[in-house]
Amino acid sequence: MSNVPDTTTKIKLNGDGTDYDKTGIQWIVNPWDELALTRALQLKDAGAVEKVTVISVGGADIDPTIRKALAMGADDAIRVNTDPKEAYFVAAQLAEAIKNNMYDVILAGIDSADYNGSLVGGMLAEFLDIPSVSSVSELFIEGGKVKLHREIDGGSEILEVETPFVGIVQKGIAKEPVIASMRGIMMSRTKPIVVAEAVPAEAQTEFMGYELPKPKAACRMVDAENPKELVDLLYNEAKILS
Amino acid sequence: MSILVYTENWDGKFKKLSFELISYANNLAKKMNTQVVALSIGDVAADELNKLGKYGATKVLTFNDDRLKSLINQPYASVIAQAAEKEGANVVLISHNFTGKALAPRVAVKLKAGTISAVIAQPESVEPFIVVKKVFTGKAFAKVCIKSAIKVLTLAQNSVDIVEDSKTPAIETFSAVIKDSEFKMKVVDVHKVTGKVLLSDAEVVVSGGRGMKGPENWKPIEELADLLGGATACSRPVSDEDWRPHEEHVGQTGKIIAPNLYFALGISGAIQHIAGVSSSKVIVAINTDKDAPVFESANYGIVGDVHKVLPKLIEAFKEAKSK
Numbered sequence: 001m002s003n004v005p006d007t008t009t010k011i012k013l014n015g016d017g018t019d020y021d022k023t024g025i026q027w028i029v030n031p032w033d034e035l036a037l038t039r040a041l042q043l044k045d046a047g048a049v050e051k052v053t054v055i056s057v058g059g060a061d062i063d064p065t066i067r068k069a070l071a072m073g074a075d076d077a078i079r080v081n082t083d084p085k086e087a088y089f090v091a092a093q094l095a096e097a098i099k100n101n102m103y104d105v106i107l108a109g110i111d112s113a114d115y116n117g118s119l120v121g122g123m124l125a126e127f128l129d130i131p132s133v134s135s136v137s138e139l140f141i142e143g144g145k146v147k148l149h150r151e152i153d154g155g156s157e158i159l160e161v162e163t164p165f166v167g168i169v170q171k172g173i174a175k176e177p178v179i180a181s182m183r184g185i186m187m188s189r190t191k192p193i194v195v196a197e198a199v200p201a202e203a204q205t206e207f208m209g210y211e212l213p214k215p216k217a218a219c220r221m222v223d224a225e226n227p228k229e230l231v232d233l234l235y236n237e238a239k240i241l242s
Numbered sequence: 243m244s245i246l247v248y249t250e251n252w253d254g255k256f257k258k259l260s261f262e263l264i265s266y267a268n269n270l271a272k273k274m275n276t277q278v279v280a281l282s283i284g285d286v287a288a289d290e291l292n293k294l295g296k297y298g299a300t301k302v303l304t305f306n307d308d309r310l311k312s313l314i315n316q317p318y319a320s321v322i323a324q325a326a327e328k329e330g331a332n333v334v335l336i337s338h339n340f341t342g343k344a345l346a347p348r349v350a351v352k353l354k355a356g357t358i359s360a361v362i363a364q365p366e367s368v369e370p371f372i373v374v375k376k377v378f379t380g381k382a383f384a385k386v387c388i389k390s391a392i393k394v395l396t397l398a399q400n401s402v403d404i405v406e407d408s409k410t411p412a413i414e415t416f417s418a419v420i421k422d423s424e425f426k427m428k429v430v431d432v433h434k435v436t437g438k439v440l441l442s443d444a445e446v447v448v449s450g451g452r453g454m455k456g457p458e459n460w461k462p463i464e465e466l467a468d469l470l471g472g473a474t475a476c477s478r479p480v481s482d483e484d485w486r487p488h489e490e491h492v493g494q495t496g497k498i499i500a501p502n503l504y505f506a507l508g509i510s511g512a513i514q515h516i517a518g519v520s521s522s523k524v525i526v527a528i529n530t531d532k533d534a535p536v537f538e539s540a541n542y543g544i545v546g547d548v549h550k551v552l553p554k555l556i557e558a559f560k561e562a563k564s565k
Contacts, residue, residue, distance in 0.1 A: 007494055008513055011381045020382065031495055087347070088356060110343065113494065115377050115384070117359050118338075118396075122315070122347025131426040132315045134344035137488075147430075151489065152340055153252070153442065155434035157312065161427040168344075171496050172488055204356030208372060208385040219527070219537045224546030227555040230526065231562045233542060240503045240524045241446070241470065 001033035001054050001069055002084070002112040002120075003062040017209045027065050031177075032109020034072075036167075038174035039139055040107060041073045048141035051075050053103065057084040057093050063193060070188035071180035077191070082198035085206075087115075091123030092201035099128060104163040105146065110135065110170040121168035131165040137172030243276045244301075246331035248322050249294060250341050251286045257443065258404070259337050259397075261297050265405045266364070266397055267335050268298030273368050274333070279303060281325045281416070283310055283318060288413055295411035297404060303329075303416035309425060313341055316424040319348035324418045326353055331392065338396035339442060346396045356388035362401035362521070379494055379517035398521070399442060400500045439473040441490065446472030447501045447522075449492060450480060451515075453508020453529060453548055457485035462552040463507060469559055475499070477509050493518035508548045511536025528552070 005011075006026040014021050029037070043049040054069040055078040056062060066077045080093045098106075106128075108121030125132030137156060138149035146161045151170065161167075180188070222230045234241050245267045249260045267278045280299045282291060284306055291302045303325055310317060322345060326334050334349060336342040338360045350357040358373045365373045370387050373395065377384045441447065448467040450460060460474075467474045474490060481491035492499050494514035500521035507528050509515060516539045519525065527540035528548045537543045544551055 005378070007379070007517075009378075009381075011378050013382070020378075035495075086356075088350065091347075091351070113379060116375075116379060117357075118343045119347045119350070119357055119359060122344065123351050125315070126319070126348040126351035132344070132348065133427060134315065135340050150340075152313075152432075152434075153440055154436065154438070155432065157429045157433075158431040159427050159429050165426070171491060175482070202354070202390070204350075204354070204388065204390040205358065206387045206389060208387050210377070210385070211374070211383040213380075213383065216539070217541070219540045219543045221537075222542060222544050224544050224551050227544065227551055228558040228561070230542055230544065230555065231558045234503065234524070234526070235562060238503075238524045238541065 001037065001056050002030035002109070002114070003027050003056060003058055003065040004030045004113040007031065007113050011212070013210050013212060017211060020210055027062070029065055029069050030109050030112045032111065032169060034177040035174045036107040036109055036169045037069055037072055037074060038176070038178045039169070041178055042174065043139075043141055044073070049105070053078060055080070055094060055097060057082060057090045059083065066193055067188045068180065070191045071184040072178045073184060075191065077193040078196055079193055080196045080198055085203040087117045087119035087123060088205070089201050089203040091120050091127055093198055094120070094124050095127035096199045096201075097196045102164050106164065106166045108166060108168050110168055121166050125166035128164070128166070131161055132168060133159060133161055133165065134168040136167045136169045139167055139169070139173060244279045244329045244331050245271050245274070245276060245333045245335060246322070246326045246329055247278060247280045247299070248334070248336045248345070249280045249282050250337065251282060251284050251290070254284065254286050255290060256293060259339065259399050259443070260294070261404045262399070262402050263335055263337055263397055264294050264297035264299050266402050268407055269364055269405070270333065271298070273364070277301065279329045279331070280411070281305070281322060283321055291413050292411060295409045296406055298407040298409055299411045300409050301412045301414060303414050305416040305418050307420060309420070312429040313344060314425055314427060315344050315348055316426070317420040319345050319352060320420055320424060321418040322349045323352035325416060326392065328416070334392065334394045336394070336396050338398045342396045346394055350394040353392045353394065354390055355392040355394045356390040357394040357396070358386050358388060359396040360398045361395050362398050376521070379498070380520040381517070398500060400445070400502070401521070439471065441473045441475055441492070441497060441499060444473035445502045446470040447475050447492075447499060447503070448472055448505045448507065449475035449477065449509065449519075450486070450507045451477040451509030452479045453510070454480070455508075455549075459549065460486070462556060466505065466552065466556050466559070469556065469563070470503075472501070472503075477515050506536050506540065507552065509536055510534045511539055
């Protein structure tokens with residue numbers, strides 16, 4: 001799971017644009033990862049899965065977010081103790097941390113709300129040399145076999161996959177995230193977060209700086225009684241239709 | 243040295259996005275003083291492969307294997323990586339669509355390549371290799387430098403123009419090696435709706451929100467989409483209420499789309515919804531609330547009851563089209 005700023009956050013940059021301003025930001029479990037975890041917990045409730053572990057790359061500052069995942073119901077957590085610099089680096093760290101203690105099903109959200117990379121899940125599978133399925137909208141485990149739906153252009157496919165594998169999940173994997181109960185929150189305080197040391201790995205990309213989008217021009221309002229004017233504007237001013 | 247472009251096919255045919263990829267690669271190839279090589283996997287006829295030459299491809303590698311009828315990530319990624327190695331590619335370009343998201347990260351690790359996904363423009367510089375990409379679901383841009391020798395890029399749909407630069411490509415059968423051990427999954431069923439414009443391909447999208455008040459009110463939205471040759475979409479609450487199929491949900495936790503024209507009808511314009519459509523070239527909003535946040539993101543707007551305005555708008559479009 002990824003630690004990301006709350007999705008309503010207004011992004012501000014620091015003085016020279018080399019980073020975004022992190023003061024006052026509420027950190028949350030990446031929404032896709034939260035849904036992936038929800039599905040995992042549903043499968044555990046149904047008896048198809050014995051243990052659910054969350055794993056993340058980051059410093060001690062992300063522990064509160066990991067606790068949120070534990071409060072939802074994950075059994076334990078692993079935190080690889082290093083800055084999550086970029087996708088290749090993060091995937092390499094995750095692979096090292098779990099390769100000697102493999103899981104049958106590894107789930108990752110399709111992308112993270114901060115960098116929108118859509119990379120870590122697939123990279124992790126490649127580092128571990130195991131199959132991956134992307135755009136997974138439903139996941140079932142029946143009789144020890146994994147069946148999943150993945151979205152394709154114009155529809156969906158149903159696949160059977162051998163474990164271990166990485167399922168990269170998107171909309172549909174769970175309808176609503178699990179809301180941590182009071183009991184869950186209390187129990188999360190005693191669940192273990194194992195801190196794994198980082199290993200040397202390449203960061204193949206580097207973030208050089210940020211820019212904010214240019215402010216857009218004000219909305220051109222058209223009278224509700226005169227939609228013809230809108231049609232005119234779209235054809236002749238915006239020239240967006242032919 | 244080359245730029246390798248993976249050009250996916252749909253039943254043996256390429257789409258607009260395929261030509262966008264070649265155009266982007268061709269533009270970049272000129273800056274890097276190199277050639278564009280396309281890779282096609284599947285059963286694609288020579289005259290279809292030749293189309294890639296129109297946009298600048300000088301070579302097209304074609305590989306077909308019955309085992310690859312459906313997308314299986316491991317062997318597909320292996321074929322792309324093998325082609326990249328054969329052609330000495332220093333840039334590998336893939337679409338940022340379902341297939342691209344599945345394959346690019348695996349290809350990247352096979353090639354030890356830094357990856358920038360969802361690029362919307364040419365690199366700012368090639369030496370060092372720096373590309374600007376959207377982050378925070380469109381709320382900011384990040385300048386990213388790829389430090390590795392080989393670079394993987396995925397290109398967002400409808401973000402670059404198709405530019406003709408006719409070449410006669412050499413069509414070459416590519417002998418990739420794929421092992422049975424790379425097939426650890428199989429497709430057991432397919433559900434496909436044919437004939438409709440795909441949301442990700444549509445140049446016009448007509449989308450409805452809670453302001454539409456119920457699924458029974460969707461006919462005008464479908465009518466407008468049909469009239470303009472587009473697709474229909476919806477906001478999250480509409481999808482959650484099962485008024486519309488989940489595949490139509492656009493937004494932070496739905497699909498990210500970038501049509502030429504997006505109609506937001508009865509949609510208030512929450513940040514998470516706008517995140518899904520902010521790359522649209524033109525946004526039109528219709529809402530009863532003049533203070534709805536959607537008007538901050540829209541280029542054109544009408545304050546009014548969508549149930550009254552939409553039929554009139556459809557009539558106005560019909561009239562304009564008949565001229």
